[in-house]
Amino acid sequence: MAALFGKSLPELTELLTALGxxxxxARQLWDALYRQRxxxxxxxxxxxxxxxxxxxxxxxxxxxxxxxTAVSVDGTERYLMRMADGETVExxxxxxxxxxxxxxDAEDSADHRADGKLTFSSRKLQANGLPxxxxxxxxxxxxxxxxxxxxxxxxxxxxxxxxxxxxAKLGIRRDLTAGEIAGQVAAVLNRHKVQIGKDRIxxxxxxxxxxxxxxxxxxxxxLLLVEGIGIPASRMTVxxxxxxxxxxxxxxxxVRPNLALSLNASNDVVREQIMPITxxxxxxxxxxxxxxxxxxxxxxxxxxxxxxxxxxxQPVHAHEVLALLKGMHAKVNLIVWNPGPGIAYTQPTPExxxxxxxxxxxxxxxxxxxxxxxRDIYAACGQLKRTVEPEKPADALVQLTA
Ligand code: SAH
Ligand code: SF4
Numbered sequence: 001m002a003a004l005f006g007k008s009l010p011e012l013t014e015l016l017t018a019l020g021x022x023x024x025x026a027r028q029l030w031d032a033l034y035r036q037r038x039x040x041x042x043x044x045x046x047x048x049x050x051x052x053x054x055x056x057x058x059x060x061x062x063x064x065x066x067x068x069t070a071v072s073v074d075g076t077e078r079y080l081m082r083m084a085d086g087e088t089v090e091x092x093x094x095x096x097x098x099x100x101x102x103x104x105d106a107e108d109s110a111d112h113r114a115d116g117k118l119t120f121s122s123r124k125l126q127a128n129g130l131p132x133x134x135x136x137x138x139x140x141x142x143x144x145x146x147x148x149x150x151x152x153x154x155x156x157x158x159x160x161x162x163x164x165x166x167x168a169k170l171g172i173r174r175d176l177t178a179g180e181i182a183g184q185v186a187a188v189l190n191r192h193k194v195q196i197g198k199d200r201i202x203x204x205x206x207x208x209x210x211x212x213x214x215x216x217x218x219x220x221x222x223l224l225l226v227e228g229i230g231i232p233a234s235r236m237t238v239x240x241x242x243x244x245x246x247x248x249x250x251x252x253x254x255v256r257p258n259l260a261l262s263l264n265a266s267n268d269v270v271r272e273q274i275m276p277i278t279x280x281x282x283x284x285x286x287x288x289x290x291x292x293x294x295x296x297x298x299x300x301x302x303x304x305x306x307x308x309x310x311x312x313x314q315p316v317h318a319h320e321v322l323a324l325l326k327g328m329h330a331k332v333n334l335i336v337w338n339p340g341p342g343i344a345y346t347q348p349t350p351e352x353x354x355x356x357x358x359x360x361x362x363x364x365x366x367x368x369x370x371x372x373x374x375r376d377i378y379a380a381c382g383q384l385k386r387t388v389e390p391e392k393p394a395d396a397l398v399q400l401t402a
Contacts, residue, residue: 003062003084004041004055005033005186006179008223019054034228035196037186039063064089064183066191076374078384081153081187083180087173089153089208090384091184093192094373095145138198147200148192152184153384154218155209160241162264162275164306165382166340167208176209178220185225196230203231205238205257208384212238212246219253226255233257239304244281247289260302260333261290265312266320274311283324295329304370306335306382307353309346318359331366338372338380 007015012033013026025047032044041056067088068080077093134141140148157170185203188194194201203225205211211218218238225231236257240247250256263283265271271278290301303325307313321332334357337347348356353369360367372380 001060001062001084002058003177003179004029004059005061005063005183006177006220006224007033008220009227019051021051025051030228033061034186034224035230037063037190037229039190060084062179062183063187063190064091064180066187070374070377070379072374072377072379074373074376076377076379078374078377078379079188081184083156083176087156089156089176089180089184090379091153091188091207092151092374092379092384093188094149094151095140095143096147136198138195139193140199147202148194149202149204150185150188151204151207152181153207153209154181154205154211154214158209159213160210160275160277162241162262162277164274164308164337164343164345166343166385167382169342170208170385172209175214175217178217178224181205181217181221182224182229185229185231189229201231201235203236203257204260205236206260206381210241210243212240212243212250215246215249222255222257237302241275241277242281242286244285244289247286248292251289251293256293258299258302259290259293260304261286262306263303263321263324263332264306266317266324270312270317274306274308287324287328291328300329300331303330303332304335305332306337307348307356308337309348309352311345313348313352313356315355315359318356322360322363322365325365331368332360333368333370335370335381336372338375338383340378340383340385 004012009026009030012029013023016026016029017023028046029044032038032046038044039061041052041059041061044052047055062084064081064083066079067082070078072078075095079091079093080088081091082088140146153176155175156173158165158167159172161168189196189201205218222233222236225236226233233255237260238257239260239262241262247259247261250259262275263271264275265278265283268278268282271283293301295301303321305312305321325332334353336353337345339345339347357367357369370381374380375383378384
């Protein structure tokens with residue numbers, strides 16, 4: 001069986017032309033796959049029954065299957081997604097965002113209009129018992145959220161071997177295809193009945209794997225998500241551990257998500273200890289590559305910084321970070337390290353995190369602390385690993401399929 005989900009419009013056109021069909025049939029199939037997000041060929045009623053039967057002989061849509069879901073007290077959901085060959089990855093749904101403003105969400109950070117007048121959000125109106133026009137509400141507003149962020153995996157496992165990350169323990173099993181990457185999004189959107197155009201969805205490529213070591217499939221998935229599913233690239237952020245040649249290539253793309261670089265240390269000596277890949281590409285080389293990305297005044301590069309107690313969380317490190325990022329249009333996301341079994345780091349003290357953040361902010365570098373999402377269900381940053389189940393009451397784990 002060949003997968004339909006993941007094919008570009010030219011690829012679908014080629015397929016249907018080979019079956020003797022007119023090009024508009026390819027457009028109908030494209031719309032069914034990506035706009036309507038159907039999950040069986042049978043339900044594509046815009047196509048004649050005969051063509052559906054013909055296609056089904058050796059094709060299936062093959063959306064990743066959600067085989068298990070864990071629901072956190074904070075609303076975060078973590079899914080185990082099974083691919084056609086049985087390999088699994090994890091995908092995370094975070095209603096109301098990822099705790100930092102990673103994408104261009106500035107407009108909903110305050111109830112201010114461009115003309116300076118205060119507006120009241122529909123939620124407030126509703127809370128005050130005032131009439132609300134719900135015609136343009138999607139599933140998210142209905143559930144009381146302003147937006148949601150989906151965290152997607154790009155590989156089964158990861159080859160990069162960062163010492164603090166649970167995914168690293170898996171090693172690399174294989175790359176995901178473009179269809180498997182974008183398919184995680186389609187499956188999650190379907191579960192929550194999201195209406196693109198009404199609901200505000202952000203995507204972060206921050207799940208399992210290193211997207212820039214699966215560059216072609218990652219970039220093809222971005223095109224499917226933008227042109228097919230309809231999520232603008234400005235609402236996506238890709239996080240990389242720092243693959244210099246791929247960052248340079250990324251800088252030349254015309255459609256491009258926002259970039260987040262996992263800096264994680266303030267000098268090469270510390271970075272090499274916690275991210276051995278630093279032996280290959282030094283911090284300065286990565287920053288040089290990042291500087292080649294064309295940026296408008298509205299664009300930022302995000303630098304992620306996992307704080308490890310006593311390793312990279314002291315004032316001296318904060319000052320080194322300031323020196324490194326001087327002159328760049330940058331913001332920093334501090335991520336308090338999330339523990340995992342078999343990883344021998346400790347969390348920083350709240351005081352150290354506070355001093356670190358204040359040092360950066362006082363010196364003009366916007367710095368946020370990423371709120372950990374779904375830590376109780378092992379869905380937080382660096383905790384994704386197919387086989388590990390959290391120690392918590394059994395009722396939070398819902399088995400969807402055997
Ligand atoms: N491979 C990519 C994207 C996935 S990891 C990358 O490394 O950037 C996403 C983010 O989670 C990275 O910034 C990474 O440094 C961070 N991370 C990994 N393990 C973590 C942990 N145990 N606690 C907190 N953050 C972690
Ligand atoms: Fe891979 Fe990112 Fe984890 Fe490093 S932090 S091992 S690059 S997933």
